[in-house]
Amino acid sequence: MLRIEPREAPSRWWTLGVPVISALLALLLAAIPLAAAGANIVEAYKQMFNGIFGSVFAFTEMLTRATPLIFTGLAATMAFRAKLWNIGAEGQLYLGAMAAVTVGTGLIDAPSFILIPIILLAGAAGGAAGMAGPAYLKVRFGADEVVTTLLLNFIILIFLQMMLEGPLQDPMGMGWPQSEPIVDNGILPQLVPRMRLHSGLIIALVAAAIAHVMLSKSVWGFKLRAVGENAAAAFHAGIGVRRTLMSAAIVSGALAGLAGVSEVAGLRGYLTTDLSPGFGYTGIVVAMLAGLSPIGVVISAVFIASIFVGADTMSRAIGVSSYLSDLVVALSLICVLIGGFIAKYRIIRTNKGDV
Amino acid sequence: MDIIQILISENFWAASLRIATPLIFGVLGALLCEKAGVLNLGIEGIFAAGAMAGWMAVWLGAGLWGGLLVAGLVGGFFGLIHAILTVPLGLSQHVSGLGITMLATSVSYFTYRTALPKVSSPPRIEPFQPLDIPVLSDLPFIGPVLFQQTAMTWLALFMVALVWWVLNRTPLGLAIRAVGDNPDAVDAQGLSVYGLRMGAIVAGSALMALGGAFLTMSAFDAFFFGMVNGRGWICIALVIFASWRPGKALLGALLFGAFDAFQVRLQTQVGAFLPSQVFLMAPYVLSIFALVIVARRAEYPRALLTPWFKGQR
Numbered sequence: 001m002l003r004i005e006p007r008e009a010p011s012r013w014w015t016l017g018v019p020v021i022s023a024l025l026a027l028l029l030a031a032i033p034l035a036a037a038g039a040n041i042v043e044a045y046k047q048m049f050n051g052i053f054g055s056v057f058a059f060t061e062m063l064t065r066a067t068p069l070i071f072t073g074l075a076a077t078m079a080f081r082a083k084l085w086n087i088g089a090e091g092q093l094y095l096g097a098m099a100a101v102t103v104g105t106g107l108i109d110a111p112s113f114i115l116i117p118i119i120l121l122a123g124a125a126g127g128a129a130g131m132a133g134p135a136y137l138k139v140r141f142g143a144d145e146v147v148t149t150l151l152l153n154f155i156i157l158i159f160l161q162m163m164l165e166g167p168l169q170d171p172m173g174m175g176w177p178q179s180e181p182i183v184d185n186g187i188l189p190q191l192v193p194r195m196r197l198h199s200g201l202i203i204a205l206v207a208a209a210i211a212h213v214m215l216s217k218s219v220w221g222f223k224l225r226a227v228g229e230n231a232a233a234a235f236h237a238g239i240g241v242r243r244t245l246m247s248a249a250i251v252s253g254a255l256a257g258l259a260g261v262s263e264v265a266g267l268r269g270y271l272t273t274d275l276s277p278g279f280g281y282t283g284i285v286v287a288m289l290a291g292l293s294p295i296g297v298v299i300s301a302v303f304i305a306s307i308f309v310g311a312d313t314m315s316r317a318i319g320v321s322s323y324l325s326d327l328v329v330a331l332s333l334i335c336v337l338i339g340g341f342i343a344k345y346r347i348i349r350t351n352k353g354d355v
Numbered sequence: 356m357d358i359i360q361i362l363i364s365e366n367f368w369a370a371s372l373r374i375a376t377p378l379i380f381g382v383l384g385a386l387l388c389e390k391a392g393v394l395n396l397g398i399e400g401i402f403a404a405g406a407m408a409g410w411m412a413v414w415l416g417a418g419l420w421g422g423l424l425v426a427g428l429v430g431g432f433f434g435l436i437h438a439i440l441t442v443p444l445g446l447s448q449h450v451s452g453l454g455i456t457m458l459a460t461s462v463s464y465f466t467y468r469t470a471l472p473k474v475s476s477p478p479r480i481e482p483f484q485p486l487d488i489p490v491l492s493d494l495p496f497i498g499p500v501l502f503q504q505t506a507m508t509w510l511a512l513f514m515v516a517l518v519w520w521v522l523n524r525t526p527l528g529l530a531i532r533a534v535g536d537n538p539d540a541v542d543a544q545g546l547s548v549y550g551l552r553m554g555a556i557v558a559g560s561a562l563m564a565l566g567g568a569f570l571t572m573s574a575f576d577a578f579f580f581g582m583v584n585g586r587g588w589i590c591i592a593l594v595i596f597a598s599w600r601p602g603k604a605l606l607g608a609l610l611f612g613a614f615d616a617f618q619v620r621l622q623t624q625v626g627a628f629l630p631s632q633v634f635l636m637a638p639y640v641l642s643i644f645a646l647v648i649v650a651r652r653a654e655y656p657r658a659l660l661t662p663w664f665k666g667q668r
Binding site: 004033036037085087137141142143144146147148150151152153154155158159161162165166281284285288319320321323324326327329330331333334337338340341 | 396436440443444445446447449450451453454457458460461462464465468469472584585588589591592595630632633635636639640642643646647650651653664665
């Protein structure tokens, strides 16, 4: 007979090694679809590597791609730590971006050091509102937040189309569904001359540091983790479970909103309906790969961004469908789930009848 | 006047049932998984996989029923991965389900793009045709609404009866319900908790894939990226709305189909006053609204989301 039992103390090597091994395993597994598509595997991986480290341009592109993933990864981390299943980061990202273009396209005329914080705050507030709603429906009516946040993603995307064909549409945009451009004073400064990398990355890193301190060093973080680990016990210990869940929701939504701000004010300059190729959903993979640790999120966002940028380069170079990157990201999630299990439990052989 | 005209038109009722058909498959599948105690958020991706696999099988020359079989098998395969991750390994059902959705969606899209790299307009198949039953199909009103649907709609209705019968009238159904409420009791009876749960997930996932196959093999005749468009998530909401009963699941899917068919028709009447997006949003808003209304009264299967390990109490 086989029996599963928890390891007494998962060693540090297991907890750190598992995500790395899982990620590498997912990359190796990508060889199967590559072979099925008839590609030269060695050449494919070489192209992928070049797409990430081949030039300064490639490397900065990778970091540009990692920036929104750090934000959405943090959004998932802060919510999941409280066992609040925010699957709506995609929608909250767009709410943040809509708030950013509302205040940042000429409504307010101010110098950069005033306008940029205003845009960031507006975006965070927009995202926070997008998660406060489902969290309220959960604590007040018991409505499952998984379903409400998932459905809200669709509602918000349709709402965005409505806004981009209505109040937020650029009158100079030849009728395209796009917003007016963010004014010059509202654009997040570039980090490397002539590259697309922008200071949204710095803001993301600061956000990760703050999230780490709040989660592991503050009373709020303690309450959040207590609610996530055992809501009933937390309640009996006198922790306001509903308040804690609401605050986790607001922080999580705000972080997702900042992803939208960073993309629209740092990279694109104006808002369209294809601002995010699923950053909100990918943020969940980033967070899981990071073991729900804010510092880990930075590393896993860089890894996932490498997959996206590397696989894009590769698919262009050797003509394999770019859906390969989504496939590798999904495989990473499955691998890290299984890896997490192996780190936490061991399977032992027991004699028959000795259960 | 106009609204009444919509409500009495046979065309509206036929459309309601047609829109409800994939949801009936999906809700039944999700219901079966959850009755056994496991949430299956893989549904959205399994819909896409069923849509792609069924379509591609027919395109490659399998018959329509062969295509359905392939769709069901592919759905069952992704269900099996979810089952292994959530039942013996006891991993987070939320995260595993989302992982299955990502995996099934990307595998489907990648396969489609790899098989058809350079098509600008998607190739078409000969889909299921409306039934033509002597006498019945020619009846006024009832004919077009019920008997000019495709065979898949009737398969969906048959599945409602089958799932109801298995869950409520067979020892297997009793065991499935028990494993979602009190797995310890099932184990004490000497039945396999793992086997029952995994079997229910695989069967439920196969049903979900049939819902996806309806999209490419009956509603349309081709595969498009993003064609599932949240239908899976709506099914997850409908299961709660239906309090995990197959009969109510059918009712919920029909209500949803009627609402969707109604909003499309209303749009042509009053579309001049409101942006079209208001109507597009309506079905999702309705789902959230329905969820909020029933949430407090919902009696979840008691062991839903709770992993069970043999030999641990």
